[in-house]
Amino acid sequence: MTAVFFGGVRPASCEEEKLAEEIGRALAQAGYSLLHGGYNGLMEAAARGAASEGALVTAVTLISKHDEWGAFNPHATTSVRLPDLGTRLNHYLDHADLVVAMGGGIGTLHELTAAVYYATTIRPVPIFLAGPTAQRLLAFLREEKWLYETPTRPLGFLSTAESAEVFRDRLAALDTLDTLDTAPIGGA
Template sequence: MNALHLAGPAVSRARESLTAVFFGGVVPASAEEEILAEEIGRSLARAGYELLHGGYNGLMEAAARGAASQGVTVTAVTLVGKHDEWGAFNPHATMSVHLPDLGARLNHYLDHADVIVAMGGGVGTLHELTAALYYATTIRPVPVCVAGPAALRLLAFLHEEKWLFETPTRPLGFLRAAATAEDFRTHLATLDSSTIGGA
């Protein structure tokens, strides 16, 4: 596995391929969500996306397994000095990036994303998802797809409680919801050169 250690701000790179970022927890809410994560990873790879993910187990591993089955690069993004504490990467990661702090890790995800997929998880996944939603409303309208029952319940709550709402200056056209693998593939098929990578 190739490892890259970055100490400073996100490094700009030539965009040779599309990159999907996957956020999901280490403890799947159900076997069905784990299957969905694997199908999402496979669909992303078939559509030409490489995968950035946390590198560990649970939903991350399922998405990585799906992507790796199609032969694409699967990159684990972690923190310098935390690899031993957090455990070994899942066996599907082909590259790793080690960053100095949580802010740099999150910025790396967001700055490299052509599409973001978020599923259920713990507080870390919640942090990643809300950062992605904020980023897409204020920095760059990268497509964000919230998938699976656990994450869709959270999305409904955010809408109902007005934590997430549309305004003329903060449109939510970047946001999609997918209950099933077929829903996800439909959303993925709608992405084109005008939406991938934002404006």
């Protein structure tokens, strides 16, 4: 299973950076490998958490920007270099069993909105918005009607996580639902 992590290079707070690390750890403990941008900030914190539990941590970047953007964080165990942003986004989303998004800049916003669009039109990938920055964005998008549910565009794939404990609980519930969905009819 693969989790994709979207988060910025400038954490909004030490608390959000700690949350990203705890989310990375929880994902690894649940058996997920991690795809992320590979750089510093929240990406590095999530990678540090995942790597501390032995998860495969893949950095996904652009061929043309790798030198400009600098070295990957030390927790990336492998990397993928792609030719353009569209290919990069498709790589993330085509491999995602779930997405976690936290605060960030315009790049993180772009990744998150692409993930939400993908989950409403291609396949319903679970998306977790974690931490206060991402939750404020979600509230704004709903309040301003940029994001709303319709019968043909349900939003049941969206979850929030205010804390690491809430994230772990919702991740466990998701894993339980996946197990139920694949269980033979009549139980087991």
